[in-house]
Amino acid sequence: MTRICLLVLSALIALGARGQSHSPADSVAESRKWPTVAQAAIGLGINAALTEGLKHTVHEMRPDRSGNNSFPSRHTSWAFAGTTVFANATYRHSPAWPMVFHAAASGVAFQRVASRRHYASDVVAGAAIGIASAELGFALGRLISGSSPAPRGTAWDGFRPTLSVTSEALYTIAQPDDGRFCTGYSTALRARLPISGRHGIGLTLAGSTTPVKVGGAASPLNTIGASAGWAAQFALPHPALAIAAGAEAGAIRLLHTDNWEHKKWAATARADAALMWRLTKHFAASAGVSANISNIEGATGAIGLSIGSVAVF
Secondary structure, three states: OHHHHHHHHHHHHHHHHOOOOOOHHHHHHHHOHHHHHHHHHHHHHHHHHHHHHHHOOOOOOOOOOOOOOOOOOHHHHHHHHHHHHHHHHHOOOOOHHHHHHHHHHHHHHHHHHHOOOOOHHHHHHHHHHHHHHHHHHHHHHHHHHOOOOOOOOOOOOOOOOEEEEEEEEEEEOOOOOOOEEOOEEEEEEEEEEEOOOOEEEEEEEEEEEEEEEEOOEEEEEEEEEEEEEEEEEEEOOOOOEEEEEEEEEEEEEEOOOOOOOOOOEEEEEEEEEEEEEEOOOOEEEEEEEEEEEEOOOOOEEEEEEEEEEEEEO
């Protein structure tokens, strides 16, 4: 916990110091950085209060049975709170930074489930708390200082090539006969390449981790896979909003799971739709829903809810 706080503090200092210069114009820009730091600090304070409050009131046993403070995931909460702070500070400059921050936070969440320290529901809650508290901090900071939010929204100019990092909660709706799938967590890198004005090709590399309960014990089923298929984009009345849709099929490699025997490879298929908000010429944020099916043991299905950071080319 101490190391996390020190890391966040260092990042805030770096954020506040960014853009320092001896020129008058840069001095004005610098003066605007510190309200951002104050807003971020408020958000991180809210995140700490919510996360620690829930950890000490909700007594959920960890998958590895090491304690009863599993909900929510503190690591994930801090990771996504930090990601939201840094993304707000950098998305206007380059899409690369928010995507890197998002990938790092999603990797933290994945590791917490794969290492049996948390259920996926813990990291999903942690991510939601982290994002919401950071955004609330920015809103409260602006309210206190009387400042206005930076303008957001750039009109879509057709179906553009995109590359996105996504984090997704997977809610199982069809179970294998000899085990019970808990909520799963997936992170993916997705590319969408237009062929015509609305239609194109979708390519995905993804990893997922899903705790499986067999005989009272929970062990993670970890997978890696790739898929390809149809992609499309549809305009909405608001020029900065668009619907991205797709349907893909592919294969996944199932890694070893303690206490549960399963095949090594499985086929998978997916259909999804996401609302994309284009914030700048080269960056958008997305929120989506998906239907997923695989033949791990018979037909196994899940409904997914995702968020994404999108680079627009």
